[in-house]
Amino acid sequence: MTAIVETPETTRLLDELTNPIGRDDPYPRYDRLREISRLIRAEDGALVVTGYDECQTVVRDSRLGHFPTDMLGLAGLADWADHPGTYMLFTSLVTLNPPDHTRLRRLVSSAFTARRVAALRPSIERMVDDLLADLAGAGDFIDRFAFPLPVNVIGELLGIPAADRAQFQSLIRDWSQVLETVEPSALEKADPAAATLRDYLTGLVAERRKDPRDDLISALVAVEADGDRLTEDELLTMVAFLFAAGFETTTNLLANGLVALLANPGATIADPGLAAEELLRWDSPVQLVSRVVYEPVEMAGLTIEPGERVVAYLGAGNRDAARFDHPNTLDLRRTDNSPLSFGGGIHYCVGAPLARLEAQIAFPALRSAYPNLALTAEPTRRNSLTLRGYTEMPVATN
Numbered sequence: 001m002t003a004i005v006e007t008p009e010t011t012r013l014l015d016e017l018t019n020p021i022g023r024d025d026p027y028p029r030y031d032r033l034r035e036i037s038r039l040i041r042a043e044d045g046a047l048v049v050t051g052y053d054e055c056q057t058v059v060r061d062s063r064l065g066h067f068p069t070d071m072l073g074l075a076g077l078a079d080w081a082d083h084p085g086t087y088m089l090f091t092s093l094v095t096l097n098p099p100d101h102t103r104l105r106r107l108v109s110s111a112f113t114a115r116r117v118a119a120l121r122p123s124i125e126r127m128v129d130d131l132l133a134d135l136a137g138a139g140d141f142i143d144r145f146a147f148p149l150p151v152n153v154i155g156e157l158l159g160i161p162a163a164d165r166a167q168f169q170s171l172i173r174d175w176s177q178v179l180e181t182v183e184p185s186a187l188e189k190a191d192p193a194a195a196t197l198r199d200y201l202t203g204l205v206a207e208r209r210k211d212p213r214d215d216l217i218s219a220l221v222a223v224e225a226d227g228d229r230l231t232e233d234e235l236l237t238m239v240a241f242l243f244a245a246g247f248e249t250t251t252n253l254l255a256n257g258l259v260a261l262l263a264n265p266g267a268t269i270a271d272p273g274l275a276a277e278e279l280l281r282w283d284s285p286v287q288l289v290s291r292v293v294y295e296p297v298e299m300a301g302l303t304i305e306p307g308e309r310v311v312a313y314l315g316a317g318n319r320d321a322a323r324f325d326h327p328n329t330l331d332l333r334r335t336d337n338s339p340l341s342f343g344g345g346i347h348y349c350v351g352a353p354l355a356r357l358e359a360q361i362a363f364p365a366l367r368s369a370y371p372n373l374a375l376t377a378e379p380t381r382r383n384s385l386t387l388r389g390y391t392e393m394p395v396a397t398n
Helices: 008-016 019-023 027-036 052-060 070-077 084-090 102-109 114-118 121-135 141-146 150-159 168-179 184-210 217-220 231-262 271-284 352-369
Strands: 038-039 047-048 138-140 289-294 297-299 302-304 307-314 390-392 394-396
Touching: 008 019, 008 038, 008 352, 008 394, 038 231, 047 289, 052 289, 052 297, 052 307, 070 307, 084 168, 084 231, 102 297, 114 352, 121 150, 121 352, 138 141, 138 297, 141 150, 141 231, 150 168, 150 217, 150 231, 150 352, 168 184, 168 231, 184 231, 217 231, 231 271, 231 352, 289 302, 297 307
Parallel strands: 047 307
Antiparallel strands: 038 047, 138 394, 289 307, 297 302
16 A cells, blocks of 8 residues: 655655756656655645546546635735735636636636637648748747747637737746745736736727627627626636636647657657647646645545645656556657646646647647757756746757
8 A cells, every 4th residue: 555655855856846956857756756655745744646547636536626715814825816916816717616617617618619729720720831931040949939829829719919919928927927836026926917917808808898709708708608607807817817828838838849859859740649649748838736635535545634735746647657658758659648738627728629739730840841950059948847848949940
């Protein structure tokens, strides 16, 4: 039977994951933690899991949920609603529990349909072609491809004017710091970024109320289910959440995926769908999530009691040898693949089909257009483990 373990070695490994040395390559540390035990006690009291089955339980089992907002004061966040950065986070789909989450998810799903996503394929293909032409020569892959593709895709879907989209890279990055920490230094950047984003969206939503268009914002303004509608506050938070999630993680997916492909030049993309899943598994753009246990739940043969805070390292679960054959080998033809990268259960990423579609189009096109694409310097990794990616990636195409 597995035991919950806390040793000097596990403490050191977890500490390294919060620093650049561990963030640069967390996977050997994940493997070592899993070798020691599938259940690790962190210094702050959290229960850390690094196995696939345990991570899957955390994201799928309804007996675990997010920390309720009425208890955030116990975590030192009594004034969370007074900070734009934490207010938009803790009232969004990504952190709410049922029944609030159920209601909002039903409403957004009524507007964010598979038909809308599938209809974007021709636009995505045109965007990819245009960006590939712009990438010719030498430049920064993030600025020229990995950011503009998803920001323009989600911008087109939502109905955000093209001229306004570029400003949101830094705004969303500053706001998303609250996913990593809510220390004052993070709020100093997150609060003004969230306020600016909300002010902009307030004006845009008002325009769509007066002049509806064939875009997702207009659909969310009009959406109704069983007589229920989004309030103005819910609408603004929903649009901000969809916009941020729509490009931030996909930018990381494209950047992480390219690094993986360049490190494995012999890996061929025979099936774009299989390749995209493997690149998601190999270096997940979202590395960890946290939940609270609400009812007793079994993990690794132990009963985890209510009140436990559990941190699931999804990136580690994606490299678990108990689930994947040769997990530390990139195999673009891997068929039995079900990465944890988009979460699961009621919090399964609503934009997962869109991110997959972008990856399935972009990676084969990159390989085809620029078979000699190469890094010209070491890419700069973003200062985060929760959202894993890069801020700069200098490349040359020939």
